[in-house]
Amino acid sequence: MEQSETIEFDQYVEYLIFLFLHVAHADFTVKSSEINSIISKIDKNFPEAPDPHSLFLDIKDMYENLNDDEIESTVVSNLHKFDGELQPEKVIRDLHDIIASDGLIMENELKLFKKLKSMLRGL
Numbered sequence: 566m567e568q569s570e571t572i573e574f575d576q577y578v579e580y581l582i583f584l585f586l587h588v589a590h591a592d593f594t595v596k597s598s599e600i601n602s603i604i605s606k607i608d609k610n611f612p613e614a615p616d617p618h619s620l621f622l623d624i625k626d627m628y629e630n631l632n633d634d635e636i637e638s639t640v641v642s643n644l645h646k647f648d649g650e651l652q653p654e655k656v657i658r659d660l661h662d663i664i665a666s667d668g669l670i671m672e673n674e675l676k677l678f679k680k681l682k683s684m685l686r687g688l
Contacts (some may be wrong), residue, residue: 592671
C-alpha cells in the first residue's frame, strides 16, 4: 500500500495559493487568466510575500505531485490549521473570481467551488 502525503504549509499565503490553484484546476487545466488572477490576489493581499509568481510556481509543483486523496487531505488539514487567519467570505469571493476569470465556469469548477464554500462557511 502506497503511503499518502499531506502537505502542511508553514504560511497562510502558501495554503491560500494551494486552495486557489485547486479550484482553478477543477476543470483539469489552469488557464493563464486564472494564474494571473491568483498572482494578482496574492500580490494585492500579501504585499510582504516575496515574489508571488515564484511562490505560485513552487506551490503548483507540489500540487501536481499529489493524487486526489492527498490534495483533499491537504485542503482539510490546512483549513483547520489556518482557521484563525481565514476570512471565509473573502476567500469565497476570491475563489469565485478565479473560476470566473476565463469567462466560463465549468461544471467541475462550480461543483468544487460549492464544496469549498460549504467547508469555509462551516468553520
